Amino acid sequence: MRGRRMRPRTLWRRCVGSPMISPQRRRPITHRPSPCQHSAEPARRKYWSVRSPTGPSNTLLTESYELDGITPSRIERPNTADDLSAALKSIHSDGQAAVLWGGGTRMHVGNRVARYDAAVDMTGLNRIVDYRPPDLVVVAEAGMTIAALRAELGKNNQRLPFDAQSPGEATIGGSLASNAVGPLRGRYGGVRDFVIGMSIVQADGTMTKSGGSVVKNVAGYDLARLHIGALGTLGAITTVAFKIGPVPEVMRTVVAWFDSAESAAVAGMRITNGAFMPEAVTLVAGQRAAAKASELAAENYGKASDNAVMLLIALAAGPATVERQVNDTNATLGGAMTDGFVVLDDDLQLSAWSLVDEQSPTPAFSIRSTVKPTAAFDLVSALSKSDSFDETHIVAQIGFGTVEAHFWGNISGEVVRSAQDAVINAGGACMIERCPSELKGDLDVFGDLGAPLDVMRRMKQQFDPDGTLSPGRFAGRI
Template sequence: MNHFPSLPHLPAGILSLPCLVRDPLALEGLSVDGERPKGLIQIKSLEELAEVLKESNKGRTTVIPRGSGTKMSWGNVPRSLDLLVDMRGLNRVVEYTPENLTVTAECGISLGRLQEVLAAHGQFLPLDPPFFSIATLGGIVSCNASGPHRLIYGTLRDMVLGMKVVTADGSIASFGGRCVKNVTGYDMVKGFIGSLGTLGVIAEVTLKVRPLPEREVIQVASFLTPESGLLASRSLLHSVLFPAALELLDPFWAEAWRFQVGLSCGERDWLMLIGWVGFQEDVDRMLREGSELIIRHGGRVEGICEAAAAKKGWEAWSQLPHHLEIDVRKWVRGRLSFPLADAGRAILEWQRQTASLGVRSGLSIRAGSGILFGHLFDVPEGAEEIMRSLEGLREWTGSRGGRLVLETAPLWIKSRMDVWGEAGKQLWLMRRLKEKFDPGHILNPGRYVGGI
């Protein structure tokens, strides 16, 4: 008897899997950009994942992997969605050798849980993407997500030594560390990082870890204008000091962040969060010399967040704007990248393009990395002026050798605009890799660059 007559058909090989969930109530709220899955697979083992992909490939059943869901807004609208594969059952630490500063973990483990395991041995993974306490390792790697501390520690491509991947036909392949050397002539570890799960489903990752710093603080400074804040950040970057993070927040985000960490609202407009890590004496010196530099550029030191307060401060920043009362279906989050010298012009261009839109907006600058995050809230459906502004921002960043990526956008915008922008000269290589690893185009179809 068919217990779910209203649900679309799935191949017999998928229907026979014991881990398949087709209950409409369980599928409620799991749509990806309007595409509702026909079934949900809750993976518990690597072999189970391989079997699911093998059967999906036979029946040309499209698959989208999912972890905690913090990055599901990334990417274009999928061409189709048959199966949503919940990876959180793969959550073990496979191998950890503290003396070698390496750890291998399954992709469904949350970064917060992995950090707890490492902290017990005085170590950590220097990674702080959005929602870093709950985001899963696989989702972070698939999106190449990073955070403020990329300034000193780098990104995932600097940390990942190797990985185990299940390809579209169900084959289990290993690349990089802890495996047979890759002889294709192409570094496939870096190829899978940031590929949004379109080449294969990442099952395990081996990473380099670091000793926990003796001390970590956030030095909080305020400035009347973004120009003075950027001048201060430039001086910090060219000094003998080594800031671990440099985030410049506009008045909107400054007020929201202060509220979340329990700081009183300041009189100045723009807020700078400066991360310092290191030995006790070194951090003391950096705080002292950093304060002198801030004051010299017309800023004011509002205080410091130390130890647990620093952790709370960075976590609060990683989870904004979800602390705010906003409708995520009407939210645009754009990531503008550009040469570091153009940071001031990027702020002016964002303000020029969004000033007359009549919606709330906020922006922040990753001042040491040349990245601006711009947000628009309560975006009305079909607003042509919004489209023109986004197109203008994309044209501006492109003219300076950068790009605009829409990490989050309403469905009506995604249906009219490629969230990744121009793919560039590398598109031919991306397409060749896709044909090699997923010729049936069953993995995250259409969601990546160039509709891959």
């Protein structure tokens, strides 16, 4: 009896992050950054040549090795973890103090450094150590920029859902050490939630590591989190292992403008607590937001008030899902007290999100606070009404209650205290991210941390008893 003829099976390769589908039905996905992850051109910098004590002549950045009015007498620029270990061992044995440098985008964060003899430029450690797209894991060196990492992951339609300011200059290590935040945190969590492993060089040159390079890893203590937000005072981050995810197929941004933050509160909370979770819900207030709202209103035959605030809602998923989310968002805005709204895609939405990071020229005073999401609107309103500044620019992430406020003008101690009082009255915690150097001598930019400060002091004593790494820069002038 003739056997039944069997049709050969076809093996279909599955795209990471997408279901197994027929090649005929699969639609190619062109990598684009999230609308919140807009790119920024790195600033042009001048270079000089200086001989490093641990190696041959290196080309180093002249800009911003000065910190809090102190210029270091020694500059190290390691290219490997072994170079970094040797440099820190030498600095430690010489009884000097070192400050770690990445792209320099957040060096203004922290208290005034007590001693500063050597600058350690980490940008030479800028390579991908391990990348396994099917496992959704990447291991990168700390000196790699966020933009460079994003470009490598984008080749496989993958991403790290973290949006740093100035991604062309901001490094992985610097973003972690300063605990940078962005709009995507409301949906995906902070950048520390994606860290599954980390390698560290301690103040005396000892090389350590914690975690691993697999997602399901529960071995040992999660020591990596000690270094996230520590401003490089406990050790130098050398490599970081991240869990990553797929790039959404379609992205849209709905921009609405209101006459006040109070008016935006109803729509903002309805969308945040609605039937679906947006990529981001961000409120922007200040003169620049009002100007952008007027521009969008004029393009769409509408009108915006002189003190308008903007609500940006980022949506990302498959085509049908995004279309439904856009319709639901528009319906919510239509029932709120909005003066107008528009749906943007492609470069137009990137332009809208660039307003979130608009800080040119450099602000004279910046604070970051965390409050309940419902209180974020009231805090934005209180900070916007201050007449002590020439200009204000306030960004509130509604999904997790972080409010960043930037001010231009003459800054005094009284002005700083009034901003701190506004945050305290809103029931939040306040950190001064930028202020004149002379004011840092009179205050702790981290505020009063209470009992946890004793634990932090003991940690510093264990990891860096001689105060080699950024002494005085962390909370309590640790």
